[in-house]
Amino acid sequence: xxxxxxxxxxxxxxxxxxxxxxxxxxxxxxxxxxxxxxxxxxxxxxxxxxxxxxxxxxxxxxxxxxxxxxxxxxxxxxxxxxxxxxxxxxxxxxxxxxxxxxxxxxxxxxxxxxxxxxxxxxxxxxxxxxxxxxx
Amino acid sequence: xxxxxxxxxxxxxxxxxxxxxxxxxxxxxxxxxxxxxxxxxxxxxxxxxxxxxxxxxxxxxxxxxxxxxxxxxxxxxxxxxxxxxxxxxxxxxxxxxxxxxxxxxxxxxxxxxxxxxxxxxxxxxxxxxxxxxxxxxxxxxxxxxxxxxxxxxxxxxxxxxxxxxxxxxxxxxxxxxxxxxxxxxxxxxxxxxxxxxxxxxxxxxxxxxxxxxxxxxxxxxxxxxxxxxxxxxxxxxxxxxxxxxxxxxxxxxxxxxxxxxxxxxxxxxxxxxxxxxxxxxxxxxxxxxxxxxxxxxxxxxxxxxxxxxxxxxxxxxxxxxxxxxxxxxxxxxxxxxxxxxxxxxxxxxxxxxxxxxxxxxxxxxxxxxxxxxxxxxxxxxxxxxxxxxxxxxxxxxxxxxxxxxxxxxxxxxxxxxxxxxxxxxxxxxxxxxxxxxxxxxxxxxxxxxxxxxxxxxxxxxxxxxxxxxxxxxxxxxxxxxxxxxxxxxxxxxxxxxxx
Numbered sequence: 001x002x003x004x005x006x007x008x009x010x011x012x013x014x015x016x017x018x019x020x021x022x023x024x025x026x027x028x029x030x031x032x033x034x035x036x037x038x039x040x041x042x043x044x045x046x047x048x049x050x051x052x053x054x055x056x057x058x059x060x061x062x063x064x065x066x067x068x069x070x071x072x073x074x075x076x077x078x079x080x081x082x083x084x085x086x087x088x089x090x091x092x093x094x095x096x097x098x099x100x101x102x103x104x105x106x107x108x109x110x111x112x113x114x115x116x117x118x119x120x121x122x123x124x125x126x127x128x129x130x131x132x133x134x135x
Numbered sequence: 136x137x138x139x140x141x142x143x144x145x146x147x148x149x150x151x152x153x154x155x156x157x158x159x160x161x162x163x164x165x166x167x168x169x170x171x172x173x174x175x176x177x178x179x180x181x182x183x184x185x186x187x188x189x190x191x192x193x194x195x196x197x198x199x200x201x202x203x204x205x206x207x208x209x210x211x212x213x214x215x216x217x218x219x220x221x222x223x224x225x226x227x228x229x230x231x232x233x234x235x236x237x238x239x240x241x242x243x244x245x246x247x248x249x250x251x252x253x254x255x256x257x258x259x260x261x262x263x264x265x266x267x268x269x270x271x272x273x274x275x276x277x278x279x280x281x282x283x284x285x286x287x288x289x290x291x292x293x294x295x296x297x298x299x300x301x302x303x304x305x306x307x308x309x310x311x312x313x314x315x316x317x318x319x320x321x322x323x324x325x326x327x328x329x330x331x332x333x334x335x336x337x338x339x340x341x342x343x344x345x346x347x348x349x350x351x352x353x354x355x356x357x358x359x360x361x362x363x364x365x366x367x368x369x370x371x372x373x374x375x376x377x378x379x380x381x382x383x384x385x386x387x388x389x390x391x392x393x394x395x396x397x398x399x400x401x402x403x404x405x406x407x408x409x410x411x412x413x414x415x416x417x418x419x420x421x422x423x424x425x426x427x428x429x430x431x432x433x434x435x436x437x438x439x440x441x442x443x444x445x446x447x448x449x450x451x452x453x454x455x456x457x458x459x460x461x462x463x464x465x466x467x468x469x470x471x472x473x474x475x476x477x478x479x480x481x482x483x484x485x486x487x488x489x490x491x492x493x494x495x496x497x498x499x500x501x502x503x504x505x506x507x508x509x510x511x512x513x514x515x516x517x518x519x520x521x522x523x524x525x526x527x528x529x530x531x532x533x534x535x536x537x538x539x540x541x542x543x544x545x546x547x548x549x550x551x552x553x554x555x556x557x558x559x560x561x562x563x564x565x566x567x568x569x570x571x572x573x574x575x576x577x578x579x580x581x582x583x584x585x586x587x588x589x590x591x592x593x594x595x596x597x598x599x600x601x602x603x604x605x606x607x608x609x610x611x612x613x614x615x616x617x618x619x620x621x622x623x624x625x626x627x628x629x630x631x632x633x634x
Contacts, residue, residue, distance in 0.1 A: 003322065024217055028322040045217040048321035051533070 003027050007069045009055040009085050010076030014101065016041035018073060023048045030064045055085050061093070071097040079104055086116045147630045154631055155210050157222055161229045162206025164295065168234040169200030171288040172241065175281040181353075188277050191244035195237045221623045227295065227612065228620030235261050235608070238285060242269070246278050251597045258604045260285030262611035263493055265367025265463035265585025266603065268593040272372060276353060282368045283360040289611070290364025290394065290493035291334045299327040319402050330398050333405065337363050341390045348382040358464075362390035365494045367463030367585035375453070376466040384449055387464060388456050392421075395460035395488035397500075399530070414529045416503035417489045421459070424486065428479050429455040436476040441467075458483035461494040463585025469575075470588065477571055480586065484578040485556075495583030495610050497552050501545045504528065508542045551614050555606065556581055562602045563590065580606040 004027045008019045011033035019031040020043040029048030032055045033039065039050045053060035055076075066072060072089045074082035082100040089095040102108055102118045111118045173196035176189055218226070235257050242253035252268045259266045263286045271279065318326040341359030346352060354370050361368045371377035375387055393401065400418060403411040412418055429451045437447035450467055457464050458480045469477065487496010511526040518524070526537040559581060563573035568590050576590040580603040591603065609617055 003325070005321075023322070026322065026324060028320060028325060030321050043217070044219050047318070047323040047326075049318070049533070 004070040005065075005068055006030070007032065007061075007064050007066055007072045007089075009033075009072065009074045009082070011038040011041055011050075012075070012077060013041065015073075015075045016043070016046075018075060019048065020045045030069075032060060032064055056081055056088075058088065058092070061085070061088060066093045066095060069093070069095050071095070072099070074098075074100040076101075077103075079107055083107070083111060083114075083116070086111075087114055090114070090116060143630070143633070147633055150627050150631050153222065154627065156212045156216055157218075157226055157229075158206055159209075159211030160207075160218075161226050161233075162203040162208075162210060164226070164230040165203030165233055166200045166207060167203075168230070168237065168288070169196045169198070169203055171234075171284055172196035172199065172238060172281075174284045175277045178277060178280050182276050185275055185277050188245050188275055191241045192277065192281065194244070195240035199233075199237045221619055224616045224620035225623050226620075227616055228624070230295070231261065231608070231612065241278070241281060246274060248593075251600050252593060255600045255604055256282070257285070258607050259585070260366070260368065261289035262583050262607040263290040263364045263366040263461075263495070264580065264583040264607045264611075265361065266580060266587055266591045266607075267368060267585075268591065268595070268600070270593070271370055279357060279368075279370050280353075283357040283366070286364040286366030286368055287338065287360040290366060291330070292493075296327045296330050299323050319399055329402065333398060333401055334363070337390070337393055341386070344386045344389075345383065348386045349378065349380055350383060358387065359390060362387050362462060362464065363394045363493070365391060365394040365460050365462040365488060365492075365583075367457070369464060374466070375464045379466075381445075381449060384453050384466065388453060391456055391460040391462045391464070394462065395492050395494040397489040397491045399491060400489070411529070416507070416528050417499040420499045420503045424459065424483070425452075425455055428459070428483060431479055432476055435479075436472055440471060454480065455483060458584060458586060459486060459488065461488050461496050461582050461584040463579065463587075465586060468588075469586070474571065477575055481574055481578045484582045484584045484586070485552075487582050487584075495581075497549055497582075501549060504537060504541065504545055505549070508537055511537065548614070552581070555609060555614070559602055559606050563599060566596050566599045577603070577606060581610040583607055583610050 006022050006027050006029050008015050008022070008029060008031045011019065011031050015031065015033070016038070019029050023029040024045035027048075029046070030051060031039070031042070031046075031048060032051045032053060034052065034054050036052050039052075042050075049064075051060060051064050053063075055061060055064075055074075066089055069089075072086065072095045074085045074089075076082055076085075079102050082102060086098045086100040090098050098116055100111060100116055100118050102111060102120050103122050105120055105123050108118050108120060108123075172192055176192055176196075179186055179189060235254070238257035238261060239250070239253040242248045242256050243250065246253075246256075246269060248256060248268065255266075255268055258264070260282050265286070267282075269278065269282070319329045320326045338359055341363055342352075342355045345355035345359055350358065357368070357370045358375070360366070367374075369375065369377075375384060378384075396404070397415075397417060400412055400415050403409075432455060433447055433451035437451045438444075441447045441450060453464075453466050454476075456462075461484065469480070485497055486502055487498055488494020490498045490500045507526050507528060511524065515522070515524060527534050528537065529535075556577060559577040560570075560573045563577050564570060568576070572588055572590050575586070575588050578584070579586045590599070
């Protein structure tokens with residue numbers, strides 16, 4: 001796999017794992033989080049850049065060079081922020097691959113209307129529960 | 136009891152696995168160091184008459200390359216693994232110790248130095264100090280070029296940079312162990328490649344510029360390498376003073392500044408992002424310190440000592456920059472300077488160059504950060520108790536804030552620096568040198584500068600040379616790495632070999 005430029009928004013439990021793994025695979029990774037302490041979640045595999053700031057502000061996204069990114073992952077724990085960031089990336093920066101995490105399945109339709117691919121942990125775990133039930 | 140043994144067994148199995156990887160990676164660095172030792176042989180194309188000396192380089196170089204290569208081939212893990220800071224430190228310490236030790240051999244075989252002198256010269260080369268016990272008028276071209284190549288390689292942290300470029304080790308453990316914390320790109324490998332290309336680009340431009348300025352090709356190559364790596368080995372006894380030419384001095388000054396500039400700042404400079412360059416703390420500090428010290432040296436010393444005004448100005452600027460950048464070229468002797476000039480040079484040597492560059496010393500960033508912290512402290516006392524302050528500084532394009540833990544690390548480092556400095560001065564003075572001589576010479580060793588006022592020579596006492604060797608080594612690797620690396624080795628070795 002060739003090296004990609006990936007921006008990860010949110011450095012909590014999920015964001016830090018994603019960023020660390022992507023970085024150790026040799027990708028260029030920039031991770032954004034408003035709290036500097038969150039970067040402690042990153043493993044020692046991580047060798048990318050860290051940006052402290054609110055990703056819903058366009059200046060922060062600019063400083064992360066989103067316009068050059070191949071891929072943006074919005075994985076904060078706030079659905080609305082994820083939606084907003086991915087929308088900005090898609091509309092203004094024309095990022096080709098944009099993925100958002102969304103907790104509330106009811107909102108997935110809105111994302112779909114904007115053309116943003118989503119991953120919903122709620123739905124994934126619901127599916128997993130269902131699959132393990134005796135039919 | 137059984138459980139206990141099971142636990143230690145598992146731990147030593149784990150350690151053995153890690154150390155196998157560490158040895159594998161170290162092997163690659165050894166192989167690269169071997170190639171560096173072989174590299175002067177390229178000059179045989181131009182100077183075939185020195186073929187008789189080739190064996191002195193070929194023997195240690197080939198052996199080290201093969202041993203390193205085999206370790207790399209058989210021990211390095213196939214999958215990329217990430218290294219922690221302690222593991223990086225172990226690699227760095229092992230790699231440097233062996234590179235220095237094997238680098239000693241050509242000096243002993245060809246130049247006829249004894250073990251201590253060879254060790255001194257090799258350490259001085261790898262750590263880009265530039266103090267020398269070799270009589271350059273009696274040295275072959277191969278040896279001279281060999282010394283310059285050592286500096287070029289040691290200055291760039293070549294081996295380590297190359298290691299991350301080739302092997303694709305992930306994680307920042309290794310780079311930060313060698314004192315290269317800031318990255319140019321959000322990816323270790325790309326960062327390392329960028330550093331390599333900037334550095335070699337500078338070297339080539341430097342050679343051509345020095346040749347245009349009036350040096351011969353051989354001298355141009357040597358001085359470009361030595362200036363850029365802020366090393367300071369010269370091919371002449373009088374160093375840059377031999378040419379006594381403004382254009383040679385100007386080119387050397389530019390190369391020394393480029394060498395002492397953080398690679399990240401260099402990168403922004405090349406990209407034309409001047410805003411990021413100007414707001415960098417180190418650049419600000421240099422912009423203040425260089426003119427100020429040059430003025431003091433000019434009015435305090437040069438104006439009375441040298442016949443022409445032009446010569447005075449040149450000396451003031453050149454000597455300031457050679458000391459601050461920790462290069463150690465000189466255009467004049469310092470024997471006839473007053474104490475004022477010596478003090479200024481000692482202070483400059485203690486401050487040293489930029490972080491993440493090829494320079495040594497305390498580093499400009501630490502001085503700048505402490506200055507900011509001091510101002511911050513005073514401001515906080517003047518303002519109401521609950522005022523929110525944010526003492527920020529720029530690192531490249533990233534705005535960072537000073538906090539207590541950063542200030543603590545920096546303050547401890549500077550304490551350690553002065554501790555080692557004064558121990559070194561005491562030992563130097565104990566060998567019968569005067570206090571100014573001891574201060575000057577040890578500041579020069581510990582800051583990997585290489586300016587000398589005559590304490591360092593081939594017939595210096597063995598103990599004194601070893602004191603300087605230790606100083607150069609600690610100064611280059613910034614204490615903590617050496618301590619952590621050695622501590623880890625001693626802590627882990629018993630459990631690795633326990634059954």
